[in-house]
Amino acid sequence: MSNWLPDRINNRLLNVVLLRKCGNLNKQSMKLTLKIWRQAGPESKGKMVTYPVDGIDGDMSFLEMMDILNEGLINNGEVPVEFDHDCREGICGSCNMMINGQPHGPQRLTTTCQLHMRKFNDGDSITIEPWRAAAFPVIKDLIVDRTAFDRIQQAGAYVSVNTSGNTQDANAIPIEKAKADEAFHSATCIGCGACVAACKNASAMLFTSAKISQFALLPQGEVEASDRVQNMVRQMDLEGFGNCTNTGACMIECPKGIKLENIARMNSEYLKAEIAG
Amino acid sequence: MSVLDSKVPHGPLADKWTEHKNHINLVNPANKRNIDVIVVGTGLAGSSAAATLAELGYNVKTFCYNDSPRRAHSIAAQGGINAAKNYQGDGDSNFRLFYDTIKGGDYRSREANVHRLAEVSGNIIDQCVAQGVPFAREYGGLLDNRSFGGVLVSRTFYAAGQTGQQLLLGAYSALNRQINRGKIQPFNRHEMLDLVLVDGKARGIIARDLVTGEIERHGAHAVVIASGGYGNVFFLSTNAMGSNVMAAWRAHRRGAYFANPCFTQIHPTCIPVSGEHQSKLTLMSESLRNDGRIWIPAKLEDAEAIRAGKKSGVDLAEEDRDYFLERRYPAFGNLVPRDVASRAAKERCDAGYGVNKTGEAVYLDFAASFLRYGKIEALTSGHKDANEAEIVALGKKVIEKKYGNLFDMYRNIADENPYEVPMKIYPAVHYTMGGLWVDYNLQTTIPGCFAAGEANFSDHGANRLGASALMQGLADGYFVLPYTIGDYLADEIRTGAISTETAEFDAAEKVTRERIEKLMNGSGTHSVDYYHKKLGLIMWNKCGMSRNATDLQSAMDEIAALRADFWKNVRVPGTTDTKNQELEKAGRVADFLELGELFAKDALTRNESCGGHFREEYQTPDGEAMRDDENFAFVSAWEYNENPREAKLHKEDLMFENVELVTRSYK
Numbered sequence: 001m002s003n004w005l006p007d008r009i010n011n012r013l014l015n016v017v018l019l020r021k022c023g024n025l026n027k028q029s030m031k032l033t034l035k036i037w038r039q040a041g042p043e044s045k046g047k048m049v050t051y052p053v054d055g056i057d058g059d060m061s062f063l064e065m066m067d068i069l070n071e072g073l074i075n076n077g078e079v080p081v082e083f084d085h086d087c088r089e090g091i092c093g094s095c096n097m098m099i100n101g102q103p104h105g106p107q108r109l110t111t112t113c114q115l116h117m118r119k120f121n122d123g124d125s126i127t128i129e130p131w132r133a134a135a136f137p138v139i140k141d142l143i144v145d146r147t148a149f150d151r152i153q154q155a156g157a158y159v160s161v162n163t164s165g166n167t168q169d170a171n172a173i174p175i176e177k178a179k180a181d182e183a184f185h186s187a188t189c190i191g192c193g194a195c196v197a198a199c200k201n202a203s204a205m206l207f208t209s210a211k212i213s214q215f216a217l218l219p220q221g222e223v224e225a226s227d228r229v230q231n232m233v234r235q236m237d238l239e240g241f242g243n244c245t246n247t248g249a250c251m252i253e254c255p256k257g258i259k260l261e262n263i264a265r266m267n268s269e270y271l272k273a274e275i276a277g
Numbered sequence: 278m279s280v281l282d283s284k285v286p287h288g289p290l291a292d293k294w295t296e297h298k299n300h301i302n303l304v305n306p307a308n309k310r311n312i313d314v315i316v317v318g319t320g321l322a323g324s325s326a327a328a329t330l331a332e333l334g335y336n337v338k339t340f341c342y343n344d345s346p347r348r349a350h351s352i353a354a355q356g357g358i359n360a361a362k363n364y365q366g367d368g369d370s371n372f373r374l375f376y377d378t379i380k381g382g383d384y385r386s387r388e389a390n391v392h393r394l395a396e397v398s399g400n401i402i403d404q405c406v407a408q409g410v411p412f413a414r415e416y417g418g419l420l421d422n423r424s425f426g427g428v429l430v431s432r433t434f435y436a437a438g439q440t441g442q443q444l445l446l447g448a449y450s451a452l453n454r455q456i457n458r459g460k461i462q463p464f465n466r467h468e469m470l471d472l473v474l475v476d477g478k479a480r481g482i483i484a485r486d487l488v489t490g491e492i493e494r495h496g497a498h499a500v501v502i503a504s505g506g507y508g509n510v511f512f513l514s515t516n517a518m519g520s521n522v523m524a525a526w527r528a529h530r531r532g533a534y535f536a537n538p539c540f541t542q543i544h545p546t547c548i549p550v551s552g553e554h555q556s557k558l559t560l561m562s563e564s565l566r567n568d569g570r571i572w573i574p575a576k577l578e579d580a581e582a583i584r585a586g587k588k589s590g591v592d593l594a595e596e597d598r599d600y601f602l603e604r605r606y607p608a609f610g611n612l613v614p615r616d617v618a619s620r621a622a623k624e625r626c627d628a629g630y631g632v633n634k635t636g637e638a639v640y641l642d643f644a645a646s647f648l649r650y651g652k653i654e655a656l657t658s659g660h661k662d663a664n665e666a667e668i669v670a671l672g673k674k675v676i677e678k679k680y681g682n683l684f685d686m687y688r689n690i691a692d693e694n695p696y697e698v699p700m701k702i703y704p705a706v707h708y709t710m711g712g713l714w715v716d717y718n719l720q721t722t723i724p725g726c727f728a729a730g731e732a733n734f735s736d737h738g739a740n741r742l743g744a745s746a747l748m749q750g751l752a753d754g755y756f757v758l759p760y761t762i763g764d765y766l767a768d769e770i771r772t773g774a775i776s777t778e779t780a781e782f783d784a785a786e787k788v789t790r791e792r793i794e795k796l797m798n799g800s801g802t803h804s805v806d807y808y809h810k811k812l813g814l815i816m817w818n819k820c821g822m823s824r825n826a827t828d829l830q831s832a833m834d835e836i837a838a839l840r841a842d843f844w845k846n847v848r849v850p851g852t853t854d855t856k857n858q859e860l861e862k863a864g865r866v867a868d869f870l871e872l873g874e875l876f877a878k879d880a881l882t883r884n885e886s887c888g889g890h891f892r893e894e895y896q897t898p899d900g901e902a903m904r905d906d907e908n909f910a911f912v913s914a915w916e917y918n919e920n921p922r923e924a925k926l927h928k929e930d931l932m933f934e935n936v937e938l939v940t941r942s943y944k
Contacts, residue, residue: 074804080859082856116689165403
C-alpha cells in the first residue's frame with residue numbers, strides 16, 4: 001500500500017486485494033441483499049429501498065444482476081430501477097453506480113458494466129446509489145444529469161479546423177511516439193463522472209484536464225491552447241464543480257486510469273495562459 | 278416491379294465523384310442560414326455530418342437517445358479505420374481499396390459508391406489528425422498501420438484497441454465547436470418516433486423527450502437518418518443495449534425503401550455466451566487475428582476431454598491442433614474475411630470440436646506471437662542470449678502494448694488470463710450491411726430524407742471488411758452527404774421556415790400518441806425482454822450464420838405470431854410522462870418484430886449464397902458459398918407493408934464495369 005495515499009483509499013485497495021483472494025467460493029447461485037436509491041423524478045424525495053435477489057451467477061455482470069432484479073420487479077407489477085447503461089463494454093461511459101460507496105464498485109480500472117458478480121460473495125449486502133454532486137442532479141433513481149460535462153467540452157475541447165478535405169497530409173508533422181502515446185492515454189477518458197463522484201469536493205478537474213492535456217501534448221492543439229484552457233476552466237467553475245485538493249481519489253476510482261499528472265498539466269497551462277494574458 | 282434509379286453519374290469510375298461535385302447545385306452561404314437540417318443519431322456519421330453541415334452554414338438539430346452524443350456506439354469500435362494512403366509502400370492505391378471492398382462485399386455493392394469511399398479515405402485520416410485524434414505512431418513519429426481481414430496490404434490506422442472511441446471523440450469535438458457557436462442545437466435523451474412528410478417531402482420529425490416524456494415536433498428542410506444498424510434484432514449482439522432500428526424503420530414506414538435486410542455480419546471473434554443471463558456480447562477486435570492463430574483440437578476425443586474439464590488447450594501438442602483457417606485458406610490464413618472465418622468456426626463446432634462447456638468456442642492463440650515478437654525485442658534491446666521464458670515475457674509486453682485493453686476486457690469477462698491460456702471465441706452478430714436504400718446522393722426514396730453510415734445499405738454489399746465501417750461513417754458524414762444534400766436543398770431556398778402547426782404534423786403526432794397508448798395498455802403478461810429474447814432466438818437459429826428455405830419460412834410465421842402476441846400481452850410498467858426505459862425498449866422491440874419478418878423474407882427471396890448470407894441449398898461440395906450473378910446481382914429494396922411478408926420488392930440492378938465478377942476465393 002502506498003504511504004502517500006489517504007487511509008480511505010488504502011482501505012479500498014485492501015478491499016480489492018481481499019476480494020481477489022477469496023475469489024472462488026460458491027459463485028453459482030448467490031443470494032444478495034440490495035439497498036438501492038429510488039427517486040421518482042428530479043423534484044421527488046428519494047430513499048433507500050431494500051430488495052433481495054437470488055440465483056446470481058458469478059459470471060454475470062453487475063448490470064445483468066440488475067436486469068434480473070428488474071425482470072422480477074416488472075413481473076411483480078412494480079416499477080423497475082432505472083439506470084444509465086448502453087455499450088456494456090466499458091467504453092461508452094454511460095453506466096454510473098456508486099456501489100458500496102465506491103464509484104463503479106470495488107474493482108479498480110473497471111466500469112460498473114464490466115464488474116462481475118464473482119467479485120461478491122453469497123449473502124453480501126450491496127448499497128447502490130447514484131453519483132452525488134450538485135452539478136449532477138438526479139433525474140430518476142440511479143440516473144443523473146451529466147450535461148455539465150458536455151458544456152465543459154463545448155467551451156473549448158476542439159481544434160478549430162473545418163472539414164474541407166484540404167488539410168495537410170496526415171504525416172506532414174511527425175509526432176514523438178511517447179508524446180502521442182501520452183496524448184492518447186489522456187484521450188481515453190470516457191466521461192463517466194466517477195472522478196467527480198469520488199471527490200469529496202465533487203471536482204471535475206481530472207475530467208477537464210484530461211482533454212486539455214490531450215490537446216496540449218499535440219502540435220495541432222498548441223495554437224489555441226491558451227483560449228482553450230481558460231474557457232474550459234471557466235465553464236467548469238460555472239457548472240458548480242468543486243476545486244481540487246489533491247487527495248487523488250479521482251485517479252484511484254477512474255475506470256480508465258486517467259492520471260493526476262493531467263491536473264498538474266492543466267494548472268501549468270492555465271498559469272501560462274493567465275500570465276500571457 | 279419498378280427499377281430504382283441509383284443516380285450514379287456517367288463517365289469513368291475514377292472521375293465520377295469529382296465530376297458530380299463539379300455539377301451539382303450549390304446553396305449560397307446567405308441562403309444556408311435560412312435552411313434547417315435535422316440529424317438523427319450522433320455516432321461517426323451523424324456527428325461528422327452535423328458538424329460539417331453547421332460549418333457550411335446550415336442550422337442543425339441533432340438527436341440522440343443517450344445523455345451525450347459521445348456515447349453513440351461508434352465509440353466501441355476497436356480495431357481501426359482503412360485508408361489508401363500507401364504509407365507502408367506495399368502497393369496500396371484507391372483502386373486496390375475499392376477492389377478489396379467490392380470483392381469483400383461479394384459483388385453486391387455499387388461500384389461508384391465504393392470507389393468514392395476509397396477516394397475520400399485518405400482525406401479522413403488527414404482530417405482526423407488535424408483535429409487532434411491521437412492515432413498510433415511509430416518511433417519515427419509517423420503513423421502506424423496494421424492489417425485486417427480480406428486484404429493483402431497494411432492500410433488500417435488505429436489507436437490501440439479504441440479507434441472508434443478516438444474517432445468519435447474527434448467528431449464530437451467538431452460537433453461541440455458548432456454547438457458552442459450556436460449552429461447546432463443538441464437534443465440529447467430524445468428519440469425520433471416518426472418522420473413527417475409534407476407533399477411527399479421529409480419536413481421534420483416527431484420526437485419524444487425521454488426525460489419528461491413530452492412529445493415534440495421539429496420541422497426542417499431535410500432529415501438525415503444516421504441512427505446505426507439493427508443487429509439488436511438478434512437480442513444478443515455486439516451492439517449497445519439501446520441500439521435500435523426505430524428512426525430508420527419509421528422512415529421505412531413512411532415510404533423509404535429498406536434494402537438488403539438479410540445482409541448481416543456475424544463477426545468471428547467474440548467472447549462466447551456464458552449463460553442464460555447474457556445481455557450482450559463483446560467483440561474481440563479482428564486486429565487480434567494479425568497475431569492470434571485460430572485452432573481447435575484435431576481429435577474429437579481431445580475436444581471432449583477439454584469440454585469435460587479434463588484437459589486444457591495448452592496441453593495439446595502441435596500435431597494435435599487443427600489450425601483450420603490456415604488449413605482451408607492458405608493464402609489468407611487467419612485473415613480471411615469475417616463471413617468466411619465465422620462459417621468455418623461454426624462448421625468445426627457443429628462437427629463436435631468446440632472447446633467450451635457449450636461446445637460453441639474455438640481458440641484464438643497468441644503463443645506463436647509471444648515468441649515472434651519476443652525474439653525481435655530481445656535482439657533489438659541487446660538481450661542476444663535470452664532464454665525462451667525471457668523471450669516469451671518480452672513478447673507478452675509487445676502484445677500488451679498493441680492490444681492491452683482487449684486482453685484486460687477478456688480477462689474481466691471470461692475470468693481467464695489470455696496471456697497464459699488461449700482466448701476462447703465464437704461468432705456473434707456485429708454489423709448490418711443492409712439498411713435504408715439510398716441513391717448516389719445518399720437520399721432515400723423519400724425526397725429530403727437522407728441516410729448515412731450503418732443506417733444506409735450502400736457500401737459493403739453482402740459482407741463488410743474490417744475497419745471499413747469507421748471509414749464509411751466518416752466518409753458519409755464529413756465528405757459526401759454535406760455536399761450531396763446541397764443539390765436537394767438548392768431548391769429549398771424559397772421555401773421559408775417549416776411550420777410544425779400543420780395537418781401533417783397533427784396526424785403524425787396523433788399516430789405516435791396512439792402507438793404509445795397501445796404499448797402501455799397490453800394485458801401485462803410478459804415483459805418487453807421476454808419478447809425480445811424470443812425474437813432473438815428465432816433470428817439466431819433460423820436467420821443466422823446459415824439459412825434454408827424451410828427454416829426461413831417458419832421464422833416468418835413464428836415472428837408474425839410473436840408480434841401479434843406482443844401487441845396484445847406486453848407489460849410496460851410506469852407512466853408515459855417520466856423517464857421510462859421499459860417504454861423506450863417496447864417501442865424499439867415493436868419495430869424489431871416487423872423488421873425480423875422482413876429480414877427472413879429477404880433471405881428467403883435471395884436464392885444464392887453471398888457474403889454473410891449463406892443459404893445451405895447453394896453451396897459447393899466443399900462447403901463454400903455459391904453466388905448466382907445471373908439472377909441475383911441486384912439490391913433488394915423493400916417497400917413497406919404492415920404485414921412484412923407482403924412487402925413489395927423493388928430491384929436495383931448492379932452493374933460491374935470495372936471489376937470482373939469472379940468467385941471470391943481466399944484459398
